[in-house]
Amino acid sequence: MTLLFTQSFTGVSIGAVLLLIALGLSLTFGQMGVINMAHGEFIMAGAYTVYVVQKGISGAGTSLFVALPVAFLVAGAMGVLLEWLLIRRLYARPLDTLLVTWGVSLVLQQLARDIFGAPNVQTAAPSWLTGAVPLPGDLALPASRLFILILALAAIGALAATMRLTPLGRRIRAVVQNRDLAKVSGIPTATVDRLTFFIGSGLAGVAGVALTLVGPIGPAMGTNLIIDAFLVVVAGGIGRLRGAVITAFALGLLQAVFEYATTVSTAKVLVLAGVVLYLQWRPQGLFTLRTRSLA
Amino acid sequence: MNISPRLRAPAGFAVAAALLFLAAPLVLSDFRLGLLAKYLCWAIVALGIGLAWGRGGMLTLGQGLFFGLGGYAMAMHLKLADAGDGKLPDFMTLYGSGTELPWWWEPFRSPVFALAMVLVVPMAVAAVIGLAVFRRRVRGAYFAILSQALCAAFAIWLVGQQTSTGGTNGLTDIQGFFGYDLGDPKNQRMVYFIIAAVLLALMIGVRQLYVSRYGELLVAVRDSEERVRFLGYDPALVKLGAYVLAAGMAGIAGALFVPAVGIMSPALIGVVPSIEFLIGAAIGGRASLPGVVLGAVAVAWARSSLSEQFPSGWTYVQGLIFIVAVAFLPGGLASLKKYVVRRPASVETPAQPARKPAAEEVPA
Numbered sequence: 001m002t003l004l005f006t007q008s009f010t011g012v013s014i015g016a017v018l019l020l021i022a023l024g025l026s027l028t029f030g031q032m033g034v035i036n037m038a039h040g041e042f043i044m045a046g047a048y049t050v051y052v053v054q055k056g057i058s059g060a061g062t063s064l065f066v067a068l069p070v071a072f073l074v075a076g077a078m079g080v081l082l083e084w085l086l087i088r089r090l091y092a093r094p095l096d097t098l099l100v101t102w103g104v105s106l107v108l109q110q111l112a113r114d115i116f117g118a119p120n121v122q123t124a125a126p127s128w129l130t131g132a133v134p135l136p137g138d139l140a141l142p143a144s145r146l147f148i149l150i151l152a153l154a155a156i157g158a159l160a161a162t163m164r165l166t167p168l169g170r171r172i173r174a175v176v177q178n179r180d181l182a183k184v185s186g187i188p189t190a191t192v193d194r195l196t197f198f199i200g201s202g203l204a205g206v207a208g209v210a211l212t213l214v215g216p217i218g219p220a221m222g223t224n225l226i227i228d229a230f231l232v233v234v235a236g237g238i239g240r241l242r243g244a245v246i247t248a249f250a251l252g253l254l255q256a257v258f259e260y261a262t263t264v265s266t267a268k269v270l271v272l273a274g275v276v277l278y279l280q281w282r283p284q285g286l287f288t289l290r291t292r293s294l295a
Numbered sequence: 296m297n298i299s300p301r302l303r304a305p306a307g308f309a310v311a312a313a314l315l316f317l318a319a320p321l322v323l324s325d326f327r328l329g330l331l332a333k334y335l336c337w338a339i340v341a342l343g344i345g346l347a348w349g350r351g352g353m354l355t356l357g358q359g360l361f362f363g364l365g366g367y368a369m370a371m372h373l374k375l376a377d378a379g380d381g382k383l384p385d386f387m388t389l390y391g392s393g394t395e396l397p398w399w400w401e402p403f404r405s406p407v408f409a410l411a412m413v414l415v416v417p418m419a420v421a422a423v424i425g426l427a428v429f430r431r432r433v434r435g436a437y438f439a440i441l442s443q444a445l446c447a448a449f450a451i452w453l454v455g456q457q458t459s460t461g462g463t464n465g466l467t468d469i470q471g472f473f474g475y476d477l478g479d480p481k482n483q484r485m486v487y488f489i490i491a492a493v494l495l496a497l498m499i500g501v502r503q504l505y506v507s508r509y510g511e512l513l514v515a516v517r518d519s520e521e522r523v524r525f526l527g528y529d530p531a532l533v534k535l536g537a538y539v540l541a542a543g544m545a546g547i548a549g550a551l552f553v554p555a556v557g558i559m560s561p562a563l564i565g566v567v568p569s570i571e572f573l574i575g576a577a578i579g580g581r582a583s584l585p586g587v588v589l590g591a592v593a594v595a596w597a598r599s600s601l602s603e604q605f606p607s608g609w610t611y612v613q614g615l616i617f618i619v620a621v622a623f624l625p626g627g628l629a630s631l632k633k634y635v636v637r638r639p640a641s642v643e644t645p646a647q648p649a650r651k652p653a654a655e656e657v658p659a
Contacts, residue, residue, distance in 0.1 A: 089622065095435060099621045100622045102617055110610040110614070231440070231444055264455075266452070272448035
């Protein structure tokens with residue numbers, strides 16, 4: 001019972017990390033049809049931000065809270081730069097964007113290797129995140145994973161509020177639904193694109209900060225996560241936050257359950273195969289925008 | 296260049312044959328010739344990518360899956376042949392229970408069966424994936440992500456099965472090739488000639504495919520799938536053909552890679568190498584037959600010579616090649632020839648569709 005509970009909580013927290021990553025992807029993929037392979041390197045940038053901030057601020061707790069907004073800004077700025085330099089020239093060719101951003105991700109990884117060194121680096125976690133939070137009935141939750149879950153929920157709350165309540169959110173939704181109509185209605189689509197990219201990439205930075213609490217920081221850390229995150233976006237339905245939330249937690253739980261039943265690598269294979277089969281059943285993903293398009 | 300158009304392709308193949316069979320063995324040392332053999336294997340993969348991606352518009356990020364299936368089929372047979380009758384490959388006695396061969400290894404003792412599987416397994420897997428995916432009209436980025444995920448799953452599975460696949464190390468230290476000792480430079484040369492012959496034969500086959508009715512249909516599907524469907528063709532079948540052929544070529548390449556290099560491992564077939572397969576095709580010109588082959592060989596050659604001297608520099612160069620070649624030169628270097636030779640507009644530059652809202656790209 002205890003083991004099952006711990007394992008499913010691990011699953012939920014894997015899901016929370018996936019969610020943080022997939023939220024940003026789903027924004028940029030949903031709005032612009034752009035597959036940003038360098039998204040994983042924005043995660044890495046967020047994680048290295050914690051490392052750099054801790055060099056300046058010694059208190060692990062303070063530095064974590066300083067690093068959160070800084071990582072958002074750093075990763076967001078990198079996203080805007082990428083959009084401005086490359087992606088906006090390639091909107092007509094989404095598949096080519098995938099390859100171009102892969103090239104960007106290679107360059108960013110090598111930059112990280114040259115700046116911070118190839119071996120993984122460690123950051124200190126604040127003491128109040130290293131223990132476990134006791135629950136009634138002999139159960140306990142690892143504090144760091146609980147923190148990640150709260151962070152993910154806060155991020156999804158903030159994003160949902162932005163999308164629903166603010167003028168920017170209204171514009172983003174308008175562009176997702178019908179770019180041409182949005183443009184003729186006077187919405188500056190290029191600016192909206194750039195802001196979307198800023199938010200989406202910034203969320204990757206936040207995910208990077210969260211990841212420093214559960215694992216090492218290394219130049220290749222983004223690559224390992226990006227495929228899972230893409231599957232979340234694809235299976236959840238493009239541009240649908242609800243779909244991304246449900247799929248992220250479902251995949252996280254599946255991964256944890258299969259890991260419990262088999263081995264880590266078999267679990268990974270089973271989850272990937274499961275998503276592929278699921279897409280047979282619902283190729284548009286869990287939630288879809290209904291359009292009259294033939295394609 | 297005053298060659299009549301009818302003779303241009305045969306002349307090109309004659310030049311390629313002369314380079315591969317005469318110039319390279321005479322000029323290059325045994326070591327360099329061995330490297331070239333490896334590059335030519337990657338060129339065979341690129342040939343398939345040119346067919347599926349350049350002409351068919353299917354961005355296959357997972358050719359490593361088929362490369363690996365073909366490669367492991369060959370490597371398993373060679374490992375068993377090295378071990379001798381009734382004995383186990385060395386790594387199984389090292390890591391595994393070491394007493395019994397897994398049941399799915401057993402048939403690979405037969406060379407005929409192994410050679411058949413080099414083609415059958417990748418093509419059958421591609422047919423199943425392709426039927427499922429193309430019938431459901433999964434395409435574009437969705438297809439790319441799915442193919443990548445499948446390739447990642449395969450590599451992860453291989454790593455996890457240490458006792459029956461050699462895990463991260465893969466199948467290493469392959470000594471013989473159907474009775475020939477691979478340690479002998481003469482036999483290494485023979486392997487090179489086999490690879491070069493296979494590449495040339497496949498190039499001729501693919502060239503015939505490009506100029507056939509099917510080749511034109513494939514380009515039509517790439518540029519406007521809906522229109523082809525309305526004309527009464529089934530785009531799913533058209534794409535399936537190209538995808539399965541590309542998988543078969545990747546399988547052959549994987550199988551030939553094993554005797555050329557003496558190893559097959561998950562690191563050669565995972566997500567990263569699978570994308571690297573694309574880079575040569577992208578820079579050479581994805582839809583041009585000489586473009587993909589020359590591009591693949593050139594990139595592989597540049598990688599080994601640059602990374603010998605500047606280990607970290609190569610990664611930057613590789614990243615920049617992706618960025619520059621794909622973003623600013625989508626037709627690849629092959630598209631530059633229109634500035635050199637005047638020719639009617641060809642199928643080699645993919646049509647650029649007008650910008651569609653992202654919502655419309657969701658497959659129905």
